Amino acid sequence: MLELKCLHKTFNPGTPDEVKALSGVSLTIADGSFTVILGTNGSGKSTLLNAVAGTFIVDSGSIVLNGTDLTHLPEHRRASHIGRVFQNPFSGTAPNMTIAENLAIASMRGKKRRFLTALSRGAMREFYDRVKSLNMGLEDRLDNNIGSLSGGQRQALTLLMACWNRPDLLLLDEHTAALDPKTAAKVLELTKNYIEKDGLTAFMVTHSMQQAVNMGERIIMVYKGKIIHDFSGADKKSLKAKDLYELFEDIKRRELIDPAASEILKANYV
Amino acid sequence: MYSGVKYSRKIIYVFSKLAPALTLIFCASAVLLFFSAAPVKRSQFSKLAIVYYSDTPISEDGIRGIKEGLKNHGYEESKNYKAYVYSAHSDSAALNGIIDAVVSEDYDLVFTISTPALQAALKKIKKTPIIFSSTGDPIGAGAGKSFAQHEANVTGICSLSDFSGMVSLVREIAPGVKKIGTIFCPSEINSVLYKQHLEKAAREKGITLEAVGASTAGEAVDAAESLCAGRGVEIICQIADNLSAASFATIIKASGAARIPVFGFVSSDAKHGAALSYAKDYYQGGIDSAKLAARVLNGESPAGIPFEYISKTTLIINKKAALACGLKIPESVYGRADSVIE
Amino acid sequence: MTLLLGTFTMGFILSLLAAGVLISFRIFNFADITAEGSLALGASTAAVLITAGSFGPAAALFIPAMAGAAAGAITGVLHTKFKINALLSGILVMTALYSINLHVMGKSNVALMNEQTIFTYFNKLLSISESANKTVLILGFSASAKEAAAAALAFILASAGGALLYWFLGTEIGAAMRATGDCPQMAAALGVNTDLMIIAGLSVANAFAALSGALLASYQGFADVQMGIGMLVWGLASVIIGETLVREKSIGFAITSAIMGSIFFRLLVAIALRFGMNPNDMKLMTALFVLAALVLPQIYKLRRKNC
Numbered sequence: 032m033l034e035l036k037c038l039h040k041t042f043n044p045g046t047p048d049e050v051k052a053l054s055g056v057s058l059t060i061a062d063g064s065f066t067v068i069l070g071t072n073g074s075g076k077s078t079l080l081n082a083v084a085g086t087f088i089v090d091s092g093s094i095v096l097n098g099t100d101l102t103h104l105p106e107h108r109r110a111s112h113i114g115r116v117f118q119n120p121f122s123g124t125a126p127n128m129t130i131a132e133n134l135a136i137a138s139m140r141g142k143k144r145r146f147l148t149a150l151s152r153g154a155m156r157e158f159y160d161r162v163k164s165l166n167m168g169l170e171d172r173l174d175n176n177i178g179s180l181s182g183g184q185r186q187a188l189t190l191l192m193a194c195w196n197r198p199d200l201l202l203l204d205e206h207t208a209a210l211d212p213k214t215a216a217k218v219l220e221l222t223k224n225y226i227e228k229d230g231l232t233a234f235m236v237t238h239s240m241q242q243a244v245n246m247g248e249r250i251i252m253v254y255k256g257k258i259i260h261d262f263s264g265a266d267k268k269s270l271k272a273k274d275l276y277e278l279f280e281d282i283k284r285r286e287l288i289d290p291a292a293s294e295i296l297k298a299n300y301v
Numbered sequence: 302m303y304s305g306v307k308y309s310r311k312i313i314y315v316f317s318k319l320a321p322a323l324t325l326i327f328c329a330s331a332v333l334l335f336f337s338a339a340p341v342k343r344s345q346f347s348k349l350a351i352v353y354y355s356d357t358p359i360s361e362d363g364i365r366g367i368k369e370g371l372k373n374h375g376y377e378e379s380k381n382y383k384a385y386v387y388s389a390h391s392d393s394a395a396l397n398g399i400i401d402a403v404v405s406e407d408y409d410l411v412f413t414i415s416t417p418a419l420q421a422a423l424k425k426i427k428k429t430p431i432i433f434s435s436t437g438d439p440i441g442a443g444a445g446k447s448f449a450q451h452e453a454n455v456t457g458i459c460s461l462s463d464f465s466g467m468v469s470l471v472r473e474i475a476p477g478v479k480k481i482g483t484i485f486c487p488s489e490i491n492s493v494l495y496k497q498h499l500e501k502a503a504r505e506k507g508i509t510l511e512a513v514g515a516s517t518a519g520e521a522v523d524a525a526e527s528l529c530a531g532r533g534v535e536i537i538c539q540i541a542d543n544l545s546a547a548s549f550a551t552i553i554k555a556s557g558a559a560r561i562p563v564f565g566f567v568s569s570d571a572k573h574g575a576a577l578s579y580a581k582d583y584y585q586g587g588i589d590s591a592k593l594a595a596r597v598l599n600g601e602s603p604a605g606i607p608f609e610y611i612s613k614t615t616l617i618i619n620k621k622a623a624l625a626c627g628l629k630i631p632e633s634v635y636g637r638a639d640s641v642i643e
Numbered sequence: 644m645t646l647l648l649g650t651f652t653m654g655f656i657l658s659l660l661a662a663g664v665l666i667s668f669r670i671f672n673f674a675d676i677t678a679e680g681s682l683a684l685g686a687s688t689a690a691v692l693i694t695a696g697s698f699g700p701a702a703a704l705f706i707p708a709m710a711g712a713a714a715g716a717i718t719g720v721l722h723t724k725f726k727i728n729a730l731l732s733g734i735l736v737m738t739a740l741y742s743i744n745l746h747v748m749g750k751s752n753v754a755l756m757n758e759q760t761i762f763t764y765f766n767k768l769l770s771i772s773e774s775a776n777k778t779v780l781i782l783g784f785s786a787s788a789k790e791a792a793a794a795a796l797a798f799i800l801a802s803a804g805g806a807l808l809y810w811f812l813g814t815e816i817g818a819a820m821r822a823t824g825d826c827p828q829m830a831a832a833l834g835v836n837t838d839l840m841i842i843a844g845l846s847v848a849n850a851f852a853a854l855s856g857a858l859l860a861s862y863q864g865f866a867d868v869q870m871g872i873g874m875l876v877w878g879l880a881s882v883i884i885g886e887t888l889v890r891e892k893s894i895g896f897a898i899t900s901a902i903m904g905s906i907f908f909r910l911l912v913a914i915a916l917r918f919g920m921n922p923n924d925m926k927l928m929t930a931l932f933v934l935a936a937l938v939l940p941q942i943y944k945l946r947r948k949n950c
């Protein structure tokens with residue numbers, strides 16, 4: 032179970048660039064559930080995921096995963112519980128290292144790294160088998176640098192790496208956004224398989240209403256660093272892509288009104 | 302099923318990748334080997350190498366001195382000898398490369414200027430005679446057990462200044478002086494050594510030495526300021542090292558403002574604004590080492606030639622500079638001066 | 644032959660430095676100038692240990708390497724924990740090391756003329772006398788036995804250093820270190836303590852630089868506080884020239900190429916000196932060699948594209 036309590040994060044506080052990226056996010060996620068996060072650009076979705084992963088330490092609030100308080104742990108310590116796939120295919124893999132070496136690093140997530148060869152025969156065999164299960168023909172290219180692969184192949188590998196040692200929590204940040212539709216579908220398919228097979232607790236950010244409707248059992252909509260909608264159970268099931276579009280339109284309208292309204296207020300009272 | 306790559310194929314692959322590099326290295330080695338093995342043409346020319354470590358006025362003075370000294374002994378450049386001058390630019394790797402080149406080139410004689418150059422040469426040159434100069438402590442540098450008992454192919458000129466002579470001069474000119482000062486460079490072995498010698502010579506005459514360390518030209522500015530301000534230094538006796546040679550103008554400027562006279566250990570110091578210079582200088586060191594070189598070139602073995610100090614101490618007085626800081630130099634000292642700058 | 648052997652010896656000794664530079668420059672993508680200070684630190688520590696006499700040859704290599712590792716760790720801590728720019732951290736530690744080296748030696752230069760160094764131990768092992776000028780025949784050329792032994796020892800040590808580094812970078816920890824330099828975001832997400840890896844990596848890099856310095860001092864017979872000056876460029880040149888010679892990036896090839904680059908570079912310099920190049924132009928030539936190594940592959944690539 033993941034419990035987020037009243038998370039706050041302000042970037043560049045006290046400067047003209049001040050951004051309140053999270054302003055009081057509270058959320059409880061049940062074990063083995065698949066949650067989809069929606070929101071306009073800059074609403075704070077990635078920031079929320081980063082806060083959980085520990086890319087930065089939140090200003091206030093608490094993050095507890097399965098009873099372990101993660102709030103003040105550095106990113107690399109949290110990584111033993113958390114698997115991540117990023118939007119940018121370049122962020123999730125080391126381009127100048129081989130597929131096998133990348134997998135070797137992933138296979139040690141949450142374990143103590145030792146002065147033992149990373150590419151033992153046994154390990155190579157396991158890499159081969161698991162990569163083969165991707166059905167992408169990559170198992171014969173274990174000695175190739177990851178930099179020579181396509182974005183889709185990289186994302187599929189990153190996903191494989193994130194799920195290598197069953198993570199308590201899987202964070203997916205628009206991980207198919209940079210891919211062409213066919214590859215995206217393939218990676219999404221893999222995602223579903225992993226989550227179902229291992230019963231993972233997952234968080235997925237997406238901009239696709241259709242994905243949101245088709246996948247997961249809960250939808251959360253974020254706006255200006257706050258959760259403004261939360262659909263689960265029957266609500267979620269009955270939700271259509273169209274309904275979500277309308278909610279988005281709503282937000283857009285609000286954004287248009289907000290500045291205009293403040294202008295009026297300024298004119299009248301300042 | 303995963304199967305490892307075959308070893309034989311792997312080895313072939315590795316070698317195919319390394320082949321161009323190996324070929325190039327092989328060719329370069331062959332070139333070097335061929336040319337270092339080629340017999341050197343003998344002629345009436347003596348082939349001399351001059352190796353120095355860093356590009357400083359001291360090194361340049363030394364080279365000038367060597368060439369001048371050789372001339373005194375009948376050696377004319379490009380008439381009966383050719384000198385190859387090598388600078389290591391303060392770079393150890395380069396220094397060793399130069400020494401290797403010198404070793405394989407069959408020189409008749411090698412001059413070294415400065416301590417590291419002598420040390421690198423000592424390690425590798427076992428036959429060709431080495432004549433060193435600009436080395437304050439040849440024993441410490443490993444050239445031998447004593448001035449008379451030393452490595453068989455080595456002799457040279459120890460560039461220690463006449464410290465007690467300088468202190469006597471200070472006493473003679475200003476009998477009441479209690480404190481003299483100098484800037485020294487902790488990273489130059491000669492500089493530290495000279496400082497110690499000057500300290501000892503001064504102590505023997507009841508004078509204390511105030512020494513301020515500086516390692517770079519930038520620090521020398523601060524060191525000069527601090528030496529001249531409020532330390533009670535009455536005369537600056539500036540020891541000769543690479544740093545002070547490079548930043549002598551700075552010292553003159555600071556001391557001029559405080560009206561503290563400067564006595565220098567390098568003969569050009571007087572010209573550059575010191576009240577006087579009492580110098581066994583590197584130029585003279587060059588001349589003296591050329592004298593030893595001439596003996597060796599005439600067939601004498603270096604083993605039998607003891608190390609020597611720089612032969613002559615030159616006293617030069619700069620009258621204007623002395624007057625400017627209110628220093629009265631007695632007539633007896635004027636009488637001894639080799640030259641006086643009006 | 645002496646010239647060739649000397650060149651190879653220097654090439655192998657400095658290839659350890661190149662291996663260190665390979666770590667900072669190619670794994671962490673910045674030229675760590677701490678290496679210049681560490682090289683001199685290694686030389687100073689070795690010189691002091693050797694003159695003290697009561698330490699064996701292994702200690703006179705191991706302790707300097709540890710000293711270099713400590714220096715590298717400080718640079719790493721400055722960079723990761725205090726968020727000081729990597730280049731600046733290196734400059735700070737290098738500057739500090741200058742004074743430290745003076746303190747270590749107690750003066751600016753220590754002579755090792757007739758001391759027992761690893762080279763003399765090796766001679767003893769091969770029963771080559773220090774005083775007699777024994778010669779050996781190599782490929783039909785006569786050469787000083789001592790020089791040949793020195794070259795052999797340097798080769799053995801460089802190979803051992805290279806093999807050690809190859810093994811280390813292939814371990815679980817080594818792989819994590821490379822990933823830290825290659826893609827820090829990925830490394831952190833997979834549980835790698837990236838700060839620690841940078842600190843450890845710079846430690847290893849500077850241990851190699853110090854080892855190189857310790858050997859250099861033993862070989863040339865003295866340690867001087869100014870020994871490190873300009874050394875980073877030698878290391879970079881070796882790495883870059885090596886990469887141009889061996890167009891293969893995997894870690895084993897990278898290490899081999901750095902060693903080969905070091906050798907080839909020394910050879911070029913020796914040839915240039917041998918052919919009477921004005922030594923005043925040496926630095927200029929170094930820059931030109933490196934430039935050529937950087938530019939030639941690009942020209943080659945362009946031509947291939949145009950065809």
Ligand SMILES: Nc1ncnc2c1ncn2[C@@H]1O[C@H](COP(=O)(O)OP(=O)(O)OP(=O)(O)O)[C@@H](O)[C@H]1O
Binds near residue numbers: 073078
């Ligand atoms: N490291 C940072 N420093 C400063 N501001 C930041 C930082 N990270 C995010 N922000 C700001 O926080 C706000 C939320 O950003 P975030 O990346 O979470 O949005 P998002 O919902 O993921 O948007 P998108 O859909 O475009 O990915 C934005 O205004 C962004 O500019």
Ligand SMILES: [Mg+2]
Binds near residue numbers: 076077
């Ligand atoms: Mg985002």
